[in-house]
Amino acid sequence: MDGTPPRDELLGELGERIIDAFRYLQREVTVPREGLVHVTRSEADIMRILMEEPGTTVTEIARTFGQHKSNTSTRVAALVEKGLATKASDGEDGREVRIYPTTAAMENLARYRRVWAEHLGPLSTADEADLATAARVLGELADALAAESGRSNT
Numbered sequence: 523m524d525g526t527p528p529r530d531e532l533l534g535e536l537g538e539r540i541i542d543a544f545r546y547l548q549r550e551v552t553v554p555r556e557g558l559v560h561v562t563r564s565e566a567d568i569m570r571i572l573m574e575e576p577g578t579t580v581t582e583i584a585r586t587f588g589q590h591k592s593n594t595s596t597r598v599a600a601l602v603e604k605g606l607a608t609k610a611s612d613g614e615d616g617r618e619v620r621i622y623p624t625t626a627a628m629e630n631l632a633r634y635r636r637v638w639a640e641h642l643g644p645l646s647t648a649d650e651a652d653l654a655t656a657a658r659v660l661g662e663l664a665d666a667l668a669a670e671s672g673r674s675n676t
Contacts, residue, residue, distance in 0.1 A: 540660070550637050558637070559604050559630045564597050569627060572607060574668060577620040579612075606630060 526532075554560040561569060571583055584594035598621055601607035606627040612618035648656070 536659075536663075547638055547641075550641060551634055555637065558633050559606055559626070561601070561604070561606070562597075565601055565604075565606075568594070568597055568601060569606060569623065569631075572601075572621055572623040572627070573631065576622045577610075579618060579620060583621070601627075 527535075548563065548566065551561060551566045552563055567587065568583055571578060571586060580595050580598055581591055583589075583598070584591045587594070598607060598609075602609060606624055608622050608624050609619050610622060612620055646653075
């Protein structure tokens with residue numbers, strides 16, 4: 523035995539570390555910054571869904587969070603007002619409205635990724651190969667969790 527904990531222990535620790543890191547990185551999104559569109563925590567949650575699954579509905583978003591549709595609709599309206607989301611009628615059912623991220627939302631996310639990189643850079647000694655492995659494993663897990671819950675993540 524090489525002293526490495528069993529796989530299930532490592533996966534459990536990885537899950538815990540993801541939650542720990544998320545708390546701090548989420549704050550970076552909710553703090554107003556020059557050149558970035560500020561969002562609330564709830565709006566950030568909705569934006570993550572829209573980035574993962576463009577064209578989702580308010581009902582689907584509300585169901586994901588266990589929220590009332592009216593509360594979710596209010597948050598979506600705020601995102602539309604901020605220029606981060608757009609609404610479009612469903613081609614098959616004109617009563618159904620689909621929500622999409624805008625180009626501004628994609629640019630805002632890219633700017634936040636730079637903020638996260640600047641914040642994390644001095645905190646880690648990992649080289650590019652280690653970071654590539656970590657990103658691959660976390661991406662694999664995120665995609666599998668999304669698929670398991672019935673959502674796509676790509």
